[in-house]
Each structure stands twice: as structure tokens, then as C-alpha cells.
Amino acid sequence: MSEWDEMKAVTILKYDESEPQLELREKEIPTPKENEVRIKIHLSPINPSDLMFIRGLYGFKKKAPVSAGFEASGIVDAVGSGIKTLKVGMSVSCVAPQNDGSWAEYMITTEDNCLPLVDGVTLDEGSSFFVNPMTAWAMVSRCQKEGHGAMIQTAAASALGKMVVRLCKEKGIPLINVVRKKEQEDNLLAIGAENILNSSSPNYQKDLYKISKKLNATYAIDAVAGETAQSLVECMPYGSKIVCYGALSEKPFAVNAGIMLFQNKKIEGFWLSSWIYEIGLEEFQKQAKEAQTYLKTVFQTKINKRFKFEDFKEGLEFYKQHMTEGKVVFGP
Amino acid sequence: MSEWDEMKAVTILKYDESEPQLELREKEIPTPKENEVRIKIHLSPINPSDLMFIRGLYGFKKKAPVSAGFEASGIVDAVGSGIKTLKVGMSVSCVAPQNDGSWAEYMITTEDNCLPLVDGVTLDEGSSFFVNPMTAWAMVSRCQKEGHGAMIQTAAASALGKMVVRLCKEKGIPLINVVRKKEQEDNLLAIGAENILNSSSPNYQKDLYKISKKLNATYAIDAVAGETAQSLVECMPYGSKIVCYGALSEKPFAVNAGIMLFQNKKIEGFWLSSWIYEIGLEEFQKQAKEAQTYLKTVFQTKINKRFKFEDFKEGLEFYKQHMTEGKVVFGP
Structure with a gap:
């Protein structure tokens, strides 16, 4: 592969409660399997849950080393043969699966983890749609x-x-x-x-x-x-x-x-x-679609500051100091 | 009134967390009002909730001085003019209302607080039916x-x-x-x-x-x-x-x-x-009737020791030392 096939990813090396062990890694851009899609990340926010996750204090751990980050917005960039509703070029709000993360230039995820953005919703607005x-x-x-x-x-x-x-x-x-x-x-x-x-x-x-x-x-x-x-x-x-x-x-x-x-x-x-599991995916998607109609009003998110993946340490530090002043986001 | 109209009652003088302030009092046998019944107490047990109540640690307090004790069995002895389902002479399992208690020779209570004992259930068996x-x-x-x-x-x-x-x-x-x-x-x-x-x-x-x-x-x-x-x-x-x-x-x-x-x-x-309030009185009585069919089996209660009201101090002390060895009960 040429140097063009490499991407940057903020990577969890191992879980450490007191001092997160993160590193910016250059790695090969992954290829989606049959039931996977690849998202070219537009923006990915830092959430309180991310701070817990990178220290190993969240409800589960992914196998390290793994990209950090739970949610993002981006463009569908490649789809596996089993993907039915998503097409290359679509704008989506998405969350990471068990084996990948969103603080990276590209993320592999599943169809269930993507919500297509409705007309008029920008990728900036869609970047913090899932979690909060x-x-x-x-x-x-x-x-x-x-x-x-x-x-x-x-x-x-x-x-x-x-x-x-x-x-x-x-x-x-x-x-x-x-x-x-x-x-x-x-x-x-x-x-x-x-x-x-x-x-x-x-x-x-x-x-x-x-x-x-x-x-x-x-x-x-x-x-x-x-x-x-x-x-x-x-x-x-x-x-x-x-x-x-x-x-x-x-x-x-x-x-x-x-x-x-x-x-x-x-x-x-x-x-x-747990809630998504309880109500079922179909009901979740129905509710998510309804919630999306409030994205420009009720769920408007002020982006306080953007950081490049290279500057993730500075970004995390800034977020911890300004948690209630708007989202701090990573982008390429 | 003659001396025949007096009764013995274990009375809470005031609430004291560290040292219950109880006294055996001789007092006038009360007369039921329109919607009240008077029970001639047969037996009244000590429950863990009584120990909390007499120290003022229960969910509510009754206005002291007041008879202690939550539940009992006994015979309906007098009824107010508004009482519909209870008649003098009936055997009941009963609980105390807001202004009286069961560690006494007589207790005034309401119709809602009495469950007539079905045929074959003795007053001994019915004495610990409500609470546990x-x-x-x-x-x-x-x-x-x-x-x-x-x-x-x-x-x-x-x-x-x-x-x-x-x-x-x-x-x-x-x-x-x-x-x-x-x-x-x-x-x-x-x-x-x-x-x-x-x-x-x-x-x-x-x-x-x-x-x-x-x-x-x-x-x-x-x-x-x-x-x-x-x-x-x-x-x-x-x-x-x-x-x-x-x-x-x-x-x-x-x-x-x-x-x-x-x-x-x-x-x-x-x-x-709270449960009785939530499900409503009618449903409670229905369930209590069903539960009563298990009184000789599932809900059999071993009476470990009986004390006279006069010996309430000894009874309480004995109960605290032998809480899991069967009921300790008061009776006339």
C-alpha cells in the first residue's frame, strides 16, 4: 500500500485509571467486511463517557490497542456487500462498534450504528447526535x-x-x-x-x-x-x-x-x-428520526473549539477545563 | 366508670431513639365511633417494625401517649353504627390505626384494618397474619x-x-x-x-x-x-x-x-x-384472602414465647435475644 492508504488515529494503548495511555498512530485504512461500512470522519466530539472509557472506567473495554472515541459524523466511504440501507456518499451520524473508535480519520462500523442525516442537517450538527x-x-x-x-x-x-x-x-x-x-x-x-x-x-x-x-x-x-x-x-x-x-x-x-x-x-x-437493547433497534431508529427533527433547536450543540487529531492531548486538556462551555471536537 | 371498664395497655410515652419510653398503663376501655370497631385482643406479636416504631425510627409517628404494637388477632367486641361487614363476635386478624395500638387488652380500629379469619384458622394462627x-x-x-x-x-x-x-x-x-x-x-x-x-x-x-x-x-x-x-x-x-x-x-x-x-x-x-395504597383496598383484601389459605402451611408461625402485657419489658428483651426463633407475643 502507498502512503496514501494510511490514516491518523488517536489510539488507546492500554487502560490506566490514573493516566490515560493514548498515542497518535498512523495506521492502514481498514477495509469493511460484508456487514460493515467505512466512514470518513468529519467531526468527532469528546464526551464525558470518553474520559471514563479511555481510563478503563466505562461499562466495557475494547481490546487495546484501539482507536478512542464513541461518536462522530461523516460520509459513508465504502460499504460491505451485505449493507442494505447505506450508500457511498451518504452523510451519517454514527457510533463506534466494539472493535474501533471515532477519534480517527476513518472508522469501520455497522449499519445499525449509523443514522443517515436528514436533509438540511449539516455534518457539524450531526457530529454529536447519538450520545447526548x-x-x-x-x-x-x-x-x-x-x-x-x-x-x-x-x-x-x-x-x-x-x-x-x-x-x-x-x-x-x-x-x-x-x-x-x-x-x-x-x-x-x-x-x-x-x-x-x-x-x-x-x-x-x-x-x-x-x-x-x-x-x-x-x-x-x-x-x-x-x-x-x-x-x-x-x-x-x-x-x-x-x-x-x-x-x-x-x-x-x-x-x-x-x-x-x-x-x-x-x-x-x-x-x-441498555436502553437501545431494551426498546429494540427498530423502535430506536424510529425515535432517533423523530429526535433528529429537533437537531437545530432543542439539540443544537455549540462547538466551542476544534482540534486536529495530532493535537489530541491539548484538546483533552482544554475539554476538561471547559466542560460546560460547548463541545470540543476532533477533526482531520 | 367502674374498675371493670379499665384495660391494660403498653403505652409509648414519647419517642426516644436510644431508649424506648414505654409504660404499662391502666386506661379506660375506648368506645368505637361510627366507622370504628373495638377488638378484644387475643394475641399481639412483636415484629422488627415495632422495635423501630417505639424508638421513633419508623415511617411515621403516632401522637404519644399511645398504645404500641402494629398487629393482632382478636374478637370484634363493639361496632360503630357505620360498620357494614363486621359483627360482634367475629374472629379477625387486624392492624392498628393512626391513633391506637395492639399491645393492649382492647384496640379501636377501622373496618379496613380487619380481615375476618376463615373457618378453621385459630386466633393464635391469625395473630401474625398481616405484617409478615x-x-x-x-x-x-x-x-x-x-x-x-x-x-x-x-x-x-x-x-x-x-x-x-x-x-x-x-x-x-x-x-x-x-x-x-x-x-x-x-x-x-x-x-x-x-x-x-x-x-x-x-x-x-x-x-x-x-x-x-x-x-x-x-x-x-x-x-x-x-x-x-x-x-x-x-x-x-x-x-x-x-x-x-x-x-x-x-x-x-x-x-x-x-x-x-x-x-x-x-x-x-x-x-x-405503600403497597396496599398502590393496589387499592379491594385488591388487597382479595389477595389477603388468597394468602390466608396458606396460613397453616406457608405462613405457619411458630409461637416461641408468650408474655403478659405486664411483663412487656421482659418480653421485648427476650425477643431481641431470640429474633429468629419464632414469634414472641403479648396477650392478656
Whole structure:
């Protein structure tokens, strides 16, 4: 093969909890097998789940060395003989399979892992469509389906948090937003969020108790864990459900069984992969198509900064310092 | 009123977490109002929930001074003018209302809180029918309805635990039994229990992981909390649900949000009062009638020792020392 057949990929060498072992590698552009497609990556974002994954703290590990990155947008560039719905040249939003990753110039994946972008959606807009919007979509849908009076979210100033703010407004679900810094409050106010609580305030638990009771907010989604999750379990009304979908604090939280039983409370986990499996691929694709119609509004994602794959270290560092200020993305 | 109109009642003077403030009081026998009945108590057991209640650690408090005790059997002795289904002379299993208790010679309660005993059921047998059998019944029914492969229970040698052993056998649900003492293992073996694990064994967590995976035990009921509950959350298979119905250790347990989300786990509380409210009184009475047909088999309760109300202090002390050896009951 000539030098033209090589690509750059941010590669996980091995999993290390304290210090991610990543390296930019030049490797051969892979050829899709029968049921695979090759995507020429346009943009691939950094998500909180990526930070956990590269340290080996995610729900599974891929066999290293392997390209990092979960999601991307790109152009279908080659298809295996068994591919039915995708054609070379199509724009897609896509996620990585078990043996490849999206922080690379090319990625091999399966048909199930690609959602064709509808007319009018740009590749920039489609680059962060899978992970955050579909997670927000699924959790808010559940809240609505179960008929809760109102919803609470922690880490409300995150990219996903802002989507939840807009989606709840769209669906008419009253929302309580928990942040931990003053500038995040301002940030949320600027997009029209209401009921903003600061978890670092001394009155936080009292305020949470009051407002959740007043709005009958019996459904919460939490991405922080630790004391933040514990406050939800303790301060929310009788019959509340707390959904854990992240652990930004990387801390466990203490649960009082008495509160669980006398107050009829529930704690459960949410993970997009489990949800897709539960509802089935067909239903997922149907919902994803509906969600995509909100890409320019509810699910608009501000791209804060772009980095080349070569500069991945700088990109990761920048992301960690500016997690709630818009997406940080990799591109060729 | 003459001295004949006085009764003895074990009375909570005030709630004190460290040292229950109880006193035997002589008081006037109450007269039922329109929608109330008076029960001449035959026997009233001590349950773990009573120990929590008299210390003020239960889900609610009654206005003190008030008679202690949650459940009993007895004879309907007087009825208000609005009572429809109960008649003087009927034998009932009953629970206390918000303003009275069962550790007394007489108790005022409502029609909803009484279940007439069917022919052939003795007052001794009916004295512990509400709390333990119906809690066991409800939790096992849920396990079956949700289609779990097998069930796990902690505190398996308790009165309720033994009922669960027999009920799961009756319903064909494979059961894993967790105890913490060698003699409790023997105790369970004697009633035909299988899959017994000792939580004080050094291999406990490993064994729990293995056997729950092998039997696909994705539903657990826990009465202990603390480390015991934590082990369930950590060692049970993907998709498991842990139901908290007690907190014998009086300790909270730590939950790792990553385990909740990546392993799609759920923790929820179970409290008989919430369950009755959820399913509605009519459905509850229907199920209670069905459950009553198992009173001589599945729900047989060994009465270990009887105490007079006068000797309540001795009775409580004896119960705390012999919690898993049969019911300790109060009677006139």
C-alpha cells in the first residue's frame, strides 16, 4: 500500500485509571467486511463517557490497542456487500462498534450504528447526535411516560443538561436545574432555564426539598453521584425515582434503606446501550428520526473549539477545563 | 366508670431513639365511633417494625401517649353504627390505626384494618397474619410477575424469611438464602431451604456472584441494609433489582453510580402500607384472602414465647435475644 492508504488515529494503548495511555498512530485504512461500512470522519466530539472509557472506567473495554472515541459524523466511504440501507456518499451520524473508535480519520462500523442525516442537517450538527441528544431524549421520554409532576436534573449546565432544559420546555415538563457554580447559573438563565439551584449554597438541601415538593418533582436524572445524588434521594418527595446516568464526581453515595422503604423511593441506572437493547433497534431508529427533527433547536450543540487529531492531548486538556462551555471536537 | 371498664395497655410515652419510653398503663376501655370497631385482643406479636416504631425510627409517628404494637388477632367486641361487614363476635386478624395500638387488652380500629379469619384458622394462627405474611406475599408476587429467574433474600432465618422459603417453594421460584450465623443455616436446612450462603464467610461475595449468575437471580429482597445490601448491588447480575424492606443493621449502604448505569440495576423500597395504597383496598383484601389459605402451611408461625402485657419489658428483651426463633407475643 502507498502512503496514501494510511490514516491518523488517536489510539488507546492500554487502560490506566490514573493516566490515560493514548498515542497518535498512523495506521492502514481498514477495509469493511460484508456487514460493515467505512466512514470518513468529519467531526468527532469528546464526551464525558470518553474520559471514563479511555481510563478503563466505562461499562466495557475494547481490546487495546484501539482507536478512542464513541461518536462522530461523516460520509459513508465504502460499504460491505451485505449493507442494505447505506450508500457511498451518504452523510451519517454514527457510533463506534466494539472493535474501533471515532477519534480517527476513518472508522469501520455497522449499519445499525449509523443514522443517515436528514436533509438540511449539516455534518457539524450531526457530529454529536447519538450520545447526548438520544440520552436526553430517552430519559425525558420516560419521565413523561411515567407521569411525574416535574423533573430535576443535576449537572444542568452540561451540553446534555442544556438539551434537557430545551426538551422539557418543548414537552411542557416543569424542570428544576441543579448546578454547582455561579457562572453556570448565568449560563442556564441565558437559555431561558427556570428553577435553578446551586448545590454549593448552604441552603441547597432545604431549597431542593421545598421546590421539589411544591412542583411534585418525583423524577430526577443525575450525572454527578456522590453527595449530589444522596441529596436527591433524601430531599425529593415520597415516591420519587432517581435515575443515575453518570458519575462525574467519581464518588459513591450513601443510601438509607429506611428512606427507600418508608418514602417508597427508587434508584435506577440509565445507559443508552441498555436502553437501545431494551426498546429494540427498530423502535430506536424510529425515535432517533423523530429526535433528529429537533437537531437545530432543542439539540443544537455549540462547538466551542476544534482540534486536529495530532493535537489530541491539548484538546483533552482544554475539554476538561471547559466542560460546560460547548463541545470540543476532533477533526482531520 | 367502674374498675371493670379499665384495660391494660403498653403505652409509648414519647419517642426516644436510644431508649424506648414505654409504660404499662391502666386506661379506660375506648368506645368505637361510627366507622370504628373495638377488638378484644387475643394475641399481639412483636415484629422488627415495632422495635423501630417505639424508638421513633419508623415511617411515621403516632401522637404519644399511645398504645404500641402494629398487629393482632382478636374478637370484634363493639361496632360503630357505620360498620357494614363486621359483627360482634367475629374472629379477625387486624392492624392498628393512626391513633391506637395492639399491645393492649382492647384496640379501636377501622373496618379496613380487619380481615375476618376463615373457618378453621385459630386466633393464635391469625395473630401474625398481616405484617409478615402479606409483606412476603407481596414481594414474592412482584418477583414472579416481573419474571425474574430466581430470587435472593437476606435475613433468611427470620419469621418472614422462613415464609419466603416456603412460598417460593410453593410457587416454584428458585431462592438463594443469605444468613449470617451458622445456627441460622441449620435452622433453614431444617425447613428444606436450599442455596444457603453465610454473609460472614470470607468467600461470601464471590459465592453470591457465582450462584446469582448461575440461577439468573435478578431480584433480591433485603431487610439488613449496610454492607449486606451493598453486596447485593455489587454482586448480582446485570439488570438486577434490589428491594429494601428493612434496615436491621441500621446502617446506610454505599452505591456506585457506575454499577447502577452500566449494569442496569435498580434499588427500590417496599413498605406494606405503600403497597396496599398502590393496589387499592379491594385488591388487597382479595389477595389477603388468597394468602390466608396458606396460613397453616406457608405462613405457619411458630409461637416461641408468650408474655403478659405486664411483663412487656421482659418480653421485648427476650425477643431481641431470640429474633429468629419464632414469634414472641403479648396477650392478656
